[in-house]
Amino acid sequence: MKQKYFIDSHKGATAIAVIAMMAWHGAWDQTAAWVYLALHGSYGVFWVLKSRIFGDKSWEAATGLGYGLVIWGGLSLYWIGPWLLMSRGVEPHPGILALCIALYCSGVFLHFASDMQKHMHLAHRPGVLLSDGLWSRSRNPNYLGELLIYASFVILPLHWAPPLVLLAFMSIIWIPNMRRKDRSLARYPEFQTWKARSGLLFPKILK
Template identity: 80%
Template sequence: MKQKHFIDSHKGITGLAVLAMMAWHGAWDQAAAWLYLALHGSYGLFWILKSRLFGDRSWEAPCGLGYGLVIWAGLSLYWIAPWLLMSRAIEPAAWLLALCVGLYALGVFLHFSADMQKHLHMKYRPGKLLNDGLWARSRNPNYLGELLIYGSFVTLPLHWAPPLILLLFFSVVWLPNMRRKDRSLARYPEFAEWKARSGLLFPRLLPRRGRIRG
C-alpha cells in the first residue's frame, strides 16, 4: 500500500464522520454543523479527485499498515473541531460564518490551482524551476491554501483546541517540509533570485533588501 491510500481514505470518509457526529448530537437544526459538513466534506471529495487526476508524487511512497494507522490517527485530530462544534451546540455569528466560507474558498483556489500548476510544470517542463504563476511570490502557495482551508475549519468551533492542533501540524509537518524543499531547490542557479522575491509561505510583495545569496 501507499501513503496516499490512507490519506485519501481518511479525507474521503470525513463527510460521513461529520454526519455521524450530527446524528449523535442531534445537530440537524444547527446551521454551523451543516456549514462544517459542506466545507470539510467537500474538501475531502476535492482531495480524492485531485489525487486521481493530479496527485502529489510524495504520497506515492510505500506505506505499511502500522504507519498508515499513524497517519489515520494524526488526521483524525482534525475531527475534534466538528465534535466541539456540535457537542457544545455552537452557533457562530453570521460574520464569522461568512469569514470561514471566504477563507475556505480562497484556500481551495490556491491549494488546488497551485498543485495543478505544479503537476503540469513537472509534466511539460521537467528539470526546470517552478517560479512563475502562483509560485512567483510564494514558494508554497499550495500549503498556504491548505492553511486557509483548515483555518476555516478550526475557527468555527470557537475553541482553543482546534487552532492549537493546526499549529502543531504546521510546526511538525508542514514547516519542515517547506524548509526541506528549499534546501533541495537551492541547486537551481535561479533559486537565489526567486527566494529574494518570494516568501516561504505568504506572498512577498517587496524583494528582500541586500545582496542576493544562494
C-alpha cells in the same frame, strides 16, 4: 501499501464522520454544523479527486499498516473541531460563518490551482525551476491554500483546541517539509533570485 491510500481514505471519510456526529448530537437544525459539513466534507471529496487526477508523488511512497494507522490517527485530530462544534451546540455569528466560507474558497483556489500548475509544469517543463504564476511570490502557495482551508475549519468551533492541532501540524510537518524542499531546490542557479523575491509561505509583495 501507499501512503496516499490512508490519506485519501481519511479525507474521503470526513463527510461520513461529520454526518455521524450530527446524528449523535442531534445537530440537524444547527446551521454551523451544516456549514462545517459543506466545507470540510467537500474538501475531502476534492482531495480524493485531486489525488486521482493530479496527485502529489510524495504520497506514492510505500508504507506499512502500522504507520498507515498512525497517519489515520493523526489526521483524525482534525475531527476534534466538528465534535466540539456539535457537542457544545455552537452557533457562530453570521460574520464568522462568512469569514470561514471566504477563507475556505480562497484556500481551495490557491491549493488546487497551484498544485495543478505544479503538476503541469513537471509534466511539460521537467528540470526547470517552477517560479512563475502562483509560485512567483510564494514558494509554497499550495501550503498557503491549505492553511486557509484549515483555518476555516478550526475557527468555526470557537474553541482553543482545533487551532492548536493546526499549529502542531504546521510545526511538525508543514514547515519542515517546506524547508526541506528549499534545500532541495537550492541546486538550481536561479533559486536564490526566486528566494529573494518570494516568501516561504506568505507572498512577498514589496520585492
